[in-house]
Amino acid sequence: MPVIIQAGVADKALFELEKDERDEAGGAVISLNVDGRPLRLRLNFKAAARCDFQEVAAMIPQRICEFRKHAARFDERVEPVRAKVEARIDRTGHGMRLVSFGMEPLDVRQAFHWCEQRLEAQIEMLDHTLAPEIVSLPSYTYRRFAAGIAHLQPVQRRRAAMAKRLAEKDAVLEVDTLTEALIAHLGQTLPAIAAQVLRTRGSIGVAVPDVAARAGSAGQFHFSNADGRLVVSGYISPAGPRVFLYGNSLTIDEGIDEDLLSDLKGKALSAFITHPASDKARIATSRVSGDKRTTRVNLRTRRRMIGLGEIDAAA
Secondary structure (H helix, E strand, O other), X not given: OHHHHHHHOOOXXXXXXXXXXXXXXXXXXXXXXXXXXXXXXXXXXXXXXXXXXXXXXXXXXXXXXXXXXXXXXXHXXXXXXXXXXXXXXXXXXXXXXXXXXXXXXXXXXXXXXXXXXXXEEEEEEEOOOOOEEEEEEEEOOHHHHHHHHHHHHHHHHHHHHHHHHHHHOOEEEEEEHHHHHHHHHOOOOHHHHHHHHHHHOOXXXXXXXXXXXHHHHHHEEEEEEEOOEEEEEEEEEOOOOOEEEEOOEEEXXXXXXXXXXXXXXXXXXXXXXXXXXXXXXXXXXXEEOOOOOOEEEEXXXXXXXXXXXXXXXXX
């Protein structure tokens, strides 16, 4: 790949090469320094494989020539939008930060048009583990960027508020009573599960004793970090009708009589499902799907913070 770029950059302009995260085939983004301005080109490996080496190399100086010719007009278009986007994020972003703003990577096979080139905002915000991440927001106009930012704001607000609460309590995660009871039922300890989740930053699976061998994947519970909460998912009842639990929500593979559900509102989950942990949650709301094939039940539980000291003491 660098050989192709060097062959196509006659003036030996500096370039950087990075993986194209949006290309599942493993493409690359080439960042070229053209008269002090960044020109970002996307190269799809599958498309490149169908082209002659010299043909691919020749595309790069073409894009450089087009970019250099219209760079000033492109800057005039970009700067007002960038200023408005940054002001919008600073004003209502709840801790979001504009990292960079400019052109979205352009497919090397497409001509550069200063007025048609899509723009891209790189925004730092909190991810589902409350760690910083960079989110790419592509669009053409400030109005569309504003809509994208408005979509991100409630997510960032929720995560920033949770991060603040955890920091104030010197805690690492929030957990509810149902999740704690399920962990105990699985023969595990809360600090050990929490530590694994924090370490992997993903989901960990724990087999249900004497069930996994019969039920396959339905015999496992998975624990993950969802915006600072230790969340459990899995089949709390793997057989007829199956009942799937995610966090504080149950999905039942059957349309339950609405009068029965109404009578159960406010009662312990154990009045509806037999499970050693079902007395740790109460039924809050329920809804039967329009096709009467599934039922959604939302639960109410008590929550608490898992302190850092709790994790350290079990290490």
